[in-house]
Amino acid sequence: MPKNRRKQFNKSPPRTSWDPVADWYAGWVGKDGSKHHRKLAIPAVLELLNPQPGLKVLEIGAGHGVLAPYIVKRGAKYTGVDVSKKLLRLARKYHGRQGKFVWGDARRLSRSPELQPAAFDAVIFMLSLQDMEPLRPILESASWALKSGGCVVLLLTHPCFRVPRQSGWGWDEQRKLQYRRIDRYLTPLCVPMHPYPGQKKGVTLSFHRPLSVYINGLAECGLLLERMQEIPACKVHPSEGNARAKKLADREIPLFLGLRARKMALSI
Ligand SMILES: C[S@@+](CC[C@H](N)C(=O)[O-])C[C@H]1O[C@@H](n2cnc3c(N)ncnc32)[C@H](O)[C@@H]1O
Known part of the structure; x- marks a missing residue:
C-alpha cells in the first residue's frame, strides 16, 4: 500500500454518524426525499432491485427512511438500520408504519440484537456507503445479513467522476466544450464535506475509493457483481459555457453509479 494511503487509514475508524446534522438533513431532503432521491436515486435502486411481494429488504x-414507502408499495418488507439515533427517531415518526427502523453500526451488524444472520433477500446502500468507513467490515456485515443467493444494491456518487474536492466541471473556450476535470483518483481519501447551504453545525465525512476497491471488496465478501448502471445527474452544476455543451456533458458524464451483486453460496 502506498505510504500516504497507509497513513490515512491507520488511524482508528472515524465517526460517521449523521447525528450532528440530522435535523438539517431531514429538513433539507424532506420526508419524501429530495429531487435527486425521487428522480434518480430511488428509481435506480428500484430498477436494480426489482422488489417482489414478500421480499425482505x-x-x-437508512437515514430518516425516505426509501421505505417505495419498497413497501411493491409489497416487499422493509427494515432500515442506521447509527444516527436522531435520524432513526425521524424515520419512525415519518415512516414507522411502513418499516422497522433499528439502531446498528454497519461495521458490526452481527452485534445488533434486532438483526439475524441470513435473514434478508436484499441489502441496499442508497447514497450511504460513501459516507462509511472502513469498507471491508461493512461489506462483510451486508453479506452476513443476506441469505445465500440474495443481492446487495449500491447507489453511489460515481467514484470515477465525483471525487470530493478533487473533481469539477470546466469550460474549454477553444473547443467550446464542457469538460469534467479529475485531479486525483487512485488514492482513497477521507474528505470532510463543506457545510451545505442552511446547515448551521456539524461536518460529515465522505470517503473516496477508486472503483476497483468497491468491485474487489464485494468479491472478497462473496458478493459477485452482476449489474452496473451509470447514471447522469439531472443537471450539471452551473459554470461557464453554452447550453448545448452543458446538455451534452449532462448526458455523457455519469455522476451516479448503481451496482448489484449477488451473494454466492459458501461465502463468508
Ligand atoms: C447521506 S446519508 C443517506 C441516508 C439515506 N440513505 C438517504 O438517502 O437519505 C448517510 C447515512 O449513513 C449513516 N451512517 C454513516 N455511518 C454509518 C455506520 N457505520 N453504520 C450505519 N449507518 C451509518 C448516517 O448516519 C446517515 O444517515
Whole structure:
C-alpha cells in the first residue's frame, strides 16, 4: 500500500454518524426525499432491485427512511438500520408504519440484537456507503445479513467522476466544450464535506475509493457483481459555457453509479 494511503487509514475508524446534522438533513431532503432521491436515486435502486411481494429488504444507512414507502408499495418488507439515533427517531415518526427502523453500526451488524444472520433477500446502500468507513467490515456485515443467493444494491456518487474536492466541471473556450476535470483518483481519501447551504453545525465525512476497491471488496465478501448502471445527474452544476455543451456533458458524464451483486453460496 502506498505510504500516504497507509497513513490515512491507520488511524482508528472515524465517526460517521449523521447525528450532528440530522435535523438539517431531514429538513433539507424532506420526508419524501429530495429531487435527486425521487428522480434518480430511488428509481435506480428500484430498477436494480426489482422488489417482489414478500421480499425482505434491509437498508443500511437508512437515514430518516425516505426509501421505505417505495419498497413497501411493491409489497416487499422493509427494515432500515442506521447509527444516527436522531435520524432513526425521524424515520419512525415519518415512516414507522411502513418499516422497522433499528439502531446498528454497519461495521458490526452481527452485534445488533434486532438483526439475524441470513435473514434478508436484499441489502441496499442508497447514497450511504460513501459516507462509511472502513469498507471491508461493512461489506462483510451486508453479506452476513443476506441469505445465500440474495443481492446487495449500491447507489453511489460515481467514484470515477465525483471525487470530493478533487473533481469539477470546466469550460474549454477553444473547443467550446464542457469538460469534467479529475485531479486525483487512485488514492482513497477521507474528505470532510463543506457545510451545505442552511446547515448551521456539524461536518460529515465522505470517503473516496477508486472503483476497483468497491468491485474487489464485494468479491472478497462473496458478493459477485452482476449489474452496473451509470447514471447522469439531472443537471450539471452551473459554470461557464453554452447550453448545448452543458446538455451534452449532462448526458455523457455519469455522476451516479448503481451496482448489484449477488451473494454466492459458501461465502463468508
Ligand atoms: C447521506 S446519508 C443517506 C441516508 C439515506 N440513505 C438517504 O438517502 O437519505 C448517510 C447515512 O449513513 C449513516 N451512517 C454513516 N455511518 C454509518 C455506520 N457505520 N453504520 C450505519 N449507518 C451509518 C448516517 O448516519 C446517515 O444517515
